[in-house]
Amino acid sequence: xxxxxxxxxxxxxxxxxxxxxxxxxxxxxxxxxxxxxxxxxxxxxxxxxxxxxxxxxxxxxxxxxxxxxxxxxxxxxxxxxxx
Numbered sequence: 001x002x003x004x005x006x007x008x009x010x011x012x013x014x015x016x017x018x019x020x021x022x023x024x025x026x027x028x029x030x031x032x033x034x035x036x037x038x039x040x041x042x043x044x045x046x047x048x049x050x051x052x053x054x055x056x057x058x059x060x061x062x063x064x065x066x067x068x069x070x071x072x073x074x075x076x077x078x079x080x081x082x083x
Contacts, residue, residue, distance in 0.1 A: 022067040030057035037061040 029035035037059040039051035053059045064072075 018067055022065050022071065026065060026068040027062040028065050030054060030061055030063050032056045033061060035061040 030037075033039055033054040033056070037054055037057065039054065040048050041051035043049055054061075057063050
């Protein structure tokens with residue numbers, strides 16, 4: 001039994017750490033635009049320019065984390081079920 005607890009401790013620690021992160025900071029940077037809100041393009045001279053508007057984050061540069069999204073779905077379902 002001790003070997004099982006020792007093996008599952010890192011998984012439990014990672015899960016609790018991610019849950020704490022989702023509570024403390026529910027939004028993370030957009031992975032598609034790296035938090036800029038737009039794609040970077042480069043001119044012929046090599047100068048970076050503002051590119052297209054990011055559709056994934058709607059130009060805000062932040063997206064809701066997966067864990068927070070799952071929690072919001074669960075809370076909405078629970079709230080609608082107890083009415």
